[in-house]
Amino acid sequence: MVMATVMNPMMTITHLLRNNKLPKRPVRFLTGRFLYIYEMNKILYLSLIISFLSCAPSRFVSPLNKTESAVSFNFGGALIDYNGATIPVPLTSFTYGYGLNDKLTVFTGLHTTSLLFNNFQMEVGALKQVKVQNAWVPAISSALVFNYVTELQEGNPKLWPQLDANAFWNVINKKHQIHLGYSLWVDFKMIEDNRFAIINPHIGYTYKIKSWDIGTEIKFLAPGSDNSKLFVPYQSLLGDRGATGIYVNLSKRF
Numbered sequence: 001m002v003m004a005t006v007m008n009p010m011m012t013i014t015h016l017l018r019n020n021k022l023p024k025r026p027v028r029f030l031t032g033r034f035l036y037i038y039e040m041n042k043i044l045y046l047s048l049i050i051s052f053l054s055c056a057p058s059r060f061v062s063p064l065n066k067t068e069s070a071v072s073f074n075f076g077g078a079l080i081d082y083n084g085a086t087i088p089v090p091l092t093s094f095t096y097g098y099g100l101n102d103k104l105t106v107f108t109g110l111h112t113t114s115l116l117f118n119n120f121q122m123e124v125g126a127l128k129q130v131k132v133q134n135a136w137v138p139a140i141s142s143a144l145v146f147n148y149v150t151e152l153q154e155g156n157p158k159l160w161p162q163l164d165a166n167a168f169w170n171v172i173n174k175k176h177q178i179h180l181g182y183s184l185w186v187d188f189k190m191i192e193d194n195r196f197a198i199i200n201p202h203i204g205y206t207y208k209i210k211s212w213d214i215g216t217e218i219k220f221l222a223p224g225s226d227n228s229k230l231f232v233p234y235q236s237l238l239g240d241r242g243a244t245g246i247y248v249n250l251s252k253r254f
Contacts, residue, residue, distance in 0.1 A: 064099030076247035081233035
């Protein structure tokens with residue numbers, strides 16, 4: 001049985017990536033990201049773990065109206081086996097969005113769970129609707145997001161872009177919205193493993209009542225990757241491929 005070494009909570013994933021300080025055996029990090037890794041293919045596995053444990057639901061699928069604002073609270077994460085029970089990693093974040101016009105929304109998000117472990121993590125992005133819905137032919141939207149994380153005391157920042165695309169349908173008096181799409185996380189440090197990005201497909205549902213939106217989303221995190229090489233007890237609907245994430249979102253428009 002391989003025993004895990006408990007690391008100093010201030011030694012984050014970004015610190016290891018920047019300074020190339022990986023131990024020679026699997027490690028458990030206590031920085032808001034509970035994980036084990038193998039030394040082999042370290043950049044790929046670290047990138048996968050960042051994707052699993054830093055991922056959030058789609059911030060916006062459809063644009064806000066012009067000059068409209070929205071504040072959202074998000075909860076959830078990748079599913080793990082915890083003492084025999086399957087639960088999502090309890091990650092939380094807040095998002096603010098503003099409609100520049102009826103087809104373009106800008107937004108920013110703050111990951112509050114990371115703050116509890118002395119990590120500052122946020123993103124800024126913009127979503128544009130590129131096609132309107134025509135009967136049962138879905139509307140199409142796309143978003144460009146920049147994710148940033150750093151240790152509050154030691155620094156070691158990391159920045160990575162993300163490209164999202166969604167097809168969505170507004171049905172039954174536009175009170176119900178169904179969407180499906182993907183998030184593409186770009187990390188050029190994975191080039192040595194003949195990869196440069198991680199794709200995360202997702203499907204979600206939102207119920208709209210007056211100025212409130214209540215939604216949920218299921219993400220298939222890195223479905224092309226073998227999770228058996230990670231000692232984290234990830235749970236996946238696809239067996240040993242990637243991880244499955246479940247997220248809940250509550251939003252207020254004003």
